[in-house]
Amino acid sequence: MSDEGSNPTISALFSEDRKFPPPPEFAAQANCDESIYEEAKDRDAFWTKQAERVAWRKRWDQVLDWSDAPFAKWFTGATLNITESCLDQHVAERGDKVAYHWEGDGGETRTLTYQELHEEVCKAANALAALGVTKGDRVAIYMGMVPELPVAMLACARLGAVHGVVFGGFSSDSLRDRINDAEAKMLITCDGSYRAGSVVPLKEMADVSLAETPSIEKVLVVRRTGSDVNMVEGRDVWWHDVVSGQSSEHEAVEMDAEDMLFILYTSGTTAKPKGIVHTTGGYAVGTATTHYYVFDLKPDDVYWCTADIGWVTGHSYIVYGPLINGATSVMFEGVPQHPDKDRFWDIVEKYKVSILYTAPTAIRTFVKWGDEYPGKHDLSSLRLLGTVGEPINPEAWMWYHRVIGGERCPIVDTWWQTETGMILIAPLPGVTATKPSSATLPLPGVAADIFDDAGNSVPFGGGGYLTLTEPWPAMLRTLYKEPDRFKEVYWSRFSKPDENKWVYFAGDGAKRDEEGYLWLLGRVDDVMNISGHRISTLEVESALVDHPAVAEAAVVGRADDRTGQAIAAFCTLKGTAVGDENLIKEIRDHVADKIGKIARPASIVFTPELPKTRSGKIMRRLLKDISEKRQLGDVTTLANEGVVSELSDLASQAKAAEDD
Numbered sequence: 001m002s003d004e005g006s007n008p009t010i011s012a013l014f015s016e017d018r019k020f021p022p023p024p025e026f027a028a029q030a031n032c033d034e035s036i037y038e039e040a041k042d043r044d045a046f047w048t049k050q051a052e053r054v055a056w057r058k059r060w061d062q063v064l065d066w067s068d069a070p071f072a073k074w075f076t077g078a079t080l081n082i083t084e085s086c087l088d089q090h091v092a093e094r095g096d097k098v099a100y101h102w103e104g105d106g107g108e109t110r111t112l113t114y115q116e117l118h119e120e121v122c123k124a125a126n127a128l129a130a131l132g133v134t135k136g137d138r139v140a141i142y143m144g145m146v147p148e149l150p151v152a153m154l155a156c157a158r159l160g161a162v163h164g165v166v167f168g169g170f171s172s173d174s175l176r177d178r179i180n181d182a183e184a185k186m187l188i189t190c191d192g193s194y195r196a197g198s199v200v201p202l203k204e205m206a207d208v209s210l211a212e213t214p215s216i217e218k219v220l221v222v223r224r225t226g227s228d229v230n231m232v233e234g235r236d237v238w239w240h241d242v243v244s245g246q247s248s249e250h251e252a253v254e255m256d257a258e259d260m261l262f263i264l265y266t267s268g269t270t271a272k273p274k275g276i277v278h279t280t281g282g283y284a285v286g287t288a289t290t291h292y293y294v295f296d297l298k299p300d301d302v303y304w305c306t307a308d309i310g311w312v313t314g315h316s317y318i319v320y321g322p323l324i325n326g327a328t329s330v331m332f333e334g335v336p337q338h339p340d341k342d343r344f345w346d347i348v349e350k351y352k353v354s355i356l357y358t359a360p361t362a363i364r365t366f367v368k369w370g371d372e373y374p375g376k377h378d379l380s381s382l383r384l385l386g387t388v389g390e391p392i393n394p395e396a397w398m399w400y401h402r403v404i405g406g407e408r409c410p411i412v413d414t415w416w417q418t419e420t421g422m423i424l425i426a427p428l429p430g431v432t433a434t435k436p437s438s439a440t441l442p443l444p445g446v447a448a449d450i451f452d453d454a455g456n457s458v459p460f461g462g463g464g465y466l467t468l469t470e471p472w473p474a475m476l477r478t479l480y481k482e483p484d485r486f487k488e489v490y491w492s493r494f495s496k497p498d499e500n501k502w503v504y505f506a507g508d509g510a511k512r513d514e515e516g517y518l519w520l521l522g523r524v525d526d527v528m529n530i531s532g533h534r535i536s537t538l539e540v541e542s543a544l545v546d547h548p549a550v551a552e553a554a555v556v557g558r559a560d561d562r563t564g565q566a567i568a569a570f571c572t573l574k575g576t577a578v579g580d581e582n583l584i585k586e587i588r589d590h591v592a593d594k595i596g597k598i599a600r601p602a603s604i605v606f607t608p609e610l611p612k613t614r615s616g617k618i619m620r621r622l623l624k625d626i627s628e629k630r631q632l633g634d635v636t637t638l639a640n641e642g643v644v645s646e647l648s649d650l651a652s653q654a655k656a657a658e659d660d
């Protein structure tokens with residue numbers, strides 16, 4: 001929880017009353033009707049039926065074992081290899097179907113059919129095995145959005161090795177910490193990746209990490225940019241040297257449904273990221289089922305999720321869910337503004353994309369750029385639109401609906417988290433009427449509730465904390481090597497272990513309207529949401545005080561109409577340091593070096609003092625009010641009163657530093 005108690009956003013009420021019933025033509029062809037909600041009331045029977053999407057080697061004894069709550073076991077006793085669901089089960093019947101249309105940053109293309117993807121994965125699995133990777137080993141992956149990225153993940157899964165993908169925008173330090181926490185044996189990376197025509201030197205950045213990662217034995221490098229890179233004899237090997245010559249057959253390793261599939265690190269409320277652990281069977285069932293219903297997937301759809309695979313959205317809805325369902329996806333390496341601001345719409349037209357899944361921050365940027373860019377292209381192939389990552393404001397929703405969806409495409413606003421593994425709250429297109437800015441209702445088989453501070457369910461019409469009151473198949477199983485922290489962070493706030501009542505606390509505030517629709521209101525803890533990415537205030541604060549000139553730092557996420565929130569930093573300086581423009585730039589770059597560019601503060605204000613409570617806690621809420629130029633909240637607990645007016649002056653003078 002934040003240090004000043006409950007969040008004012010929770011009491012915010014929306015006056016949005018527009019409602020969009022499902023278009024009748026869409027409803028007529030939808031993958032389900034409203035009876036699915038009723039059917040899913042028998043939770044275990046529902047998930048048993050959905051489990052048919054997955055290719056099992058051995059069936060389960062029990063759908064859910066919750067006896068050791070909050071440590072869940074789904075499909076106990078079952079065995080499978082998830083890549084057989086993603087690949088082998090499709091090869092015989094639709095081997096020629098395209099799995100990925102890959103579009104490079106500069107417009108080059110590659111097409112991979114299910115047959116070809118299967119072959120590539122088998123070769124890569126054979127190469128990894130030859131390099132010593134075996135079941136249970138951790139493999140770190142730090143790559144751009146090239147086809148070898150899903151191939152590498154699936155090759156790990158084929159061998160039963162645990163992949164830990166680190167987003168290519170993270171710094172050397174972030175990569176090092178994640179490798180060390182996971183004790184990864186191998187790193188798979190690229191020489192570089194392309195972003196808007198320039199090269200991101202991934203291998204060079206990885207080299208800095210590798211100086212301090214004793215567990216790494218081998219580094220496998222994909223050539224993408226052709227840049228000169230340093231290859232360490234005996235440790236570093238080229239992908240094309242070791243993968244190409246391998247056999248395209250590989251017998252997948254049999255895994256228990258509860259064997260670990262991947263670790264993905266995400267920011268928490270402390271400076272140390274949490275290693276979210278996902279396992280195999282339940283994750284496969286959860287991602288495939290939600291991908292099928294939420295996106296109303298049909299065999300001929302061309303589906304495009306614009307996320308980077310470095311985040312959970314890419315894991316669940318570019319790799320596992322779509323592949324298990326045998327979907328055709330577009331995978332894009334580049335950025336929306338390169339070579340021009342119509343790139344997305346050009347891709348939609350080129351591949352005749354029918355389902356588009358993107359982020360509110362991107363939509364808000366498109367709104368700013370203007371209607372002329374989508375206007376240049378034929379978007380009539382689109383039939384369904386999705387959003388994820390943060391609340392979407394009604395204006396952006398309406399623009400998406402009108403300009404991109406031609407007023408005919410349902411919009412699915414999907415709420416979920418790295419922890420949840422799968423979408424949990426979203427409309428079912430063709431079934432659920434939508435309201436702009438509401439993620440609508442929990443999906444069939446999912447139980448969500450809104451609690452007040454005391455842990456009571458809030459009646460319809462009220463606001464509070466979003467909770468999940470029953471387990472779901474793709475839920476995180478634990479935090480890597482930190483089971484106590486897992487219990488503490490997610491299950492201690494509202495659970496009643498004595499009564500064997502387990503409640504998952506999502507960390508989000510939400511309002512539930514009179515019809516039971518859920519309206520997400522953002523985080524209630526010290527986690528910011530920048531362009532749909534979670535960044536911990538504490539993580540940025542530690543990076544700030546790591547700079548030699550900074551004595552103390554406080555960070556808040558202030559509202560920003562493009563990125564949702566922007567990082568506003570307040571620093572006190574040491575001794576003789578001079579807080580000028582140069583120092584601002586230096587400190588911002590320092591944070592980018594420590595964590596990654598996404599964590600670079602948008603503004604830095606130097607202040608002689610930070611506002612603190614009498615017990616010495618920094619009053620972040622007050623800083624947030626100051627940076628958003630709002631009426632100041634309660635300041636009676638403030639120890640150093642003079643600081644407020646001074647800070648307000650400084651903050652309004654401060655020129656918002658240039659954002660990337």
Ligand code: PRX
Binds near residue numbers: 266415532
């Ligand atoms: O605050 C919620 C917000 O993103 C958080 C999860 O972030 P992450 O684990 O990085 O996963 C993002 C992609 C699944 C949530 O706690 N969030 C995600 N989707 C929505 C959302 N907030 C409002 N509406 C959404 N649709």
